[in-house]
Amino acid sequence: MSFNTDELEAPEWVNSNFLKEVLEYNGDLKNVTVKDYQISPATTLGDHFASIMFRANITFSAQDHPNESCSIIIKTLPVVDGIKKEILGNTEIDFFGTEIFMYSEVLNECAKILKNAGYHELLAAKMIYQSTEPHKVIAFEDLKKLEYFMFPRLIPNENDTAIIFSKLAQYHAATFKLATEGHKGFNRKGGIFNIGDFNVMTFFRDGFGYFKELVDTLPGFEEASEKLSKISFEKIVEKCKQSVNAPGSYNVLNHGDYHIKNMMFKGKNEVDVSEVVLVDFQICHWGSPAFDLVYMSAIIPPGMRAKAYRVYFDTFIDVLKKSDCKEPLPVFEQLLQDLKSYRQLDLFFLSTFTAMFCGDPKQMTEQMETLFEDSSPMKILYRQDNYLSYVNELLPVLLQEGVLDDLVNSD
Incomplete structure (x- = not known):
């Protein structure tokens, strides 16, 4: 199993004193003595980008608890110098401020609304510690100890899709209700189109180029290839940003990064998914729910999407x-209207995220940081059968609906 290089060694301040502070933070444990601890990477290669994460297995004693153990997840900012640290340091988005806000003031309220509506499954992990000084850091309960696991397949099936989109609906509905009740702090502009300069994230630009190269070789796609040749990366990014930041027919607090690796699952034999819990609320975005829906749809087979939106x-x-x-x-027609106005996002995600998320992870052994300097290892993902099936099914629809024409003719 491969790990991110900046997660192979925890920051030096993640020590017994820090762990004691974490365990005593909410007041349930007093006079904690950390007897032993082991720190290991909490995620595997490519699972996330905007943070570094560690799992701490702790043996400790406390008042009325002479011999206890627990596992926690520690999330903080990258400390190793490099492009990842540079990008996160230069964005206007307050990743940790947003996530602390979500766990402190939003998600618990969402859970109450859902429980009262008869939805009792866990919405998100429990935050057990947070701080911004001297380090930006959050600690969570370890969902693996609650029998949650990472998604067991590459491509969601119909059952997976229904569960994933139902969970998103529950979260969106709770934020919609909180907003109608005057909850403050929701007007946030997040999501990938608001993080910062896309020119720095060269794997997106290069991915769009690899997509054009692929389409140019596919028989029967000559018209699409000719139109794509007239669409610059800058143009599609700008049109996507305009759509995402425009008010929706109705608005919710989007997760902002709603993809399969920002969820954990429960199910029989860690295969048959029956429950999902959400993680990583760092780039939440106030706007049309179409954003999260289209974002997640990047890895949903196109033929399954209409049913997923209805669910x-x-x-x-x-x-x-x-x-x-x-x-x-x-009403449903409002959602369909917004989804139609987001069709250029379908093209953007098809040309970038779909290849990255639907490709065989064994083919992708590069650190994310290295892809900023040389994205050529991604090319292989654009030739895999899984990805080609998405292109063959979705691109003709986008062409027929005039999405490419709109981009070609836009100012």
């Missing part, structure tokens, strides 16, 4: 009705 919306309305939401409820 999503039915669950969304069910939560709001059962939680006695006083505001007029959205």
Whole structure:
């Protein structure tokens, strides 16, 4: 198993004194003595980008607890110099401030709304510690100890898809209700299109180029290739950013990075998924729910998306009705309208994220940081059968609907 190089060794301040502070933070444990601890990487290569994460297995004693052990997840900023640290230091988004806000003031309230509406499954991990000084750091309960696991497949099946989109609907509905009740702090502009300069994230630009090269070789795609040749990377990014930052027909607090690696699952034999819990709320975004829906759809087979959107919306309305939401409820046609206005995002994600997320991870052994300097190892992902099936199914639809024409003709 490969790990991110900046997670092979924890920062020196992650020591017994820090762990004692974490365990005593919420007041449940007093007079903690850390007897022993082991620190290891909490994620594998490519699972995340905007932080470094460690698992701490701790043996300790405390008042009324003479011999205890626990496992926690520690999340903090990169400390190793490099492009990853540089990008995160130069963005206007407060990653940790946003996540602390979400866990401190939003997610618990969402969970209460969902519970009252009859949705009792865990929404997100429990935050057990947070601090911004002297280090930006958050600690969570270890979901693996609660029998959650990472997604067991490359491509979600119909059952997986229904569960994933239903969970998103539950979260969105709870934030919609909180907003109608005057909850503060939701007006955040996050998501990948607001992180910073896309020119630095060269693997996106190069990925769009690899996509064009691929389409140019596919028989029957001559018209699409000719139109794509007239669409610059700058143009598609700008159009996506405009759409994402425009008010939706109705708005929710989007997760902002809703993809398969920002979830953990429960299920029989760690294969048959029956429950999902959400993680990583660092780039939440106030806007149309179409953003999270299209983002997640990057790895959903195109033929399954219409049903997934219906499952999503039915669950969304069910939560709001059962939680006695006083505001007029959205209608499905509003969601469809927003999804239509986000079609250029479908093209952007097809040309970038779909290849990255649907490719065989065994083919991708590069550290994320190295892809900023040389993205050529990604090329192999654009030739895999999984990815080609998405292109063959979705690109003709986008062409027929005029998405490429709109981009070619836009100012």
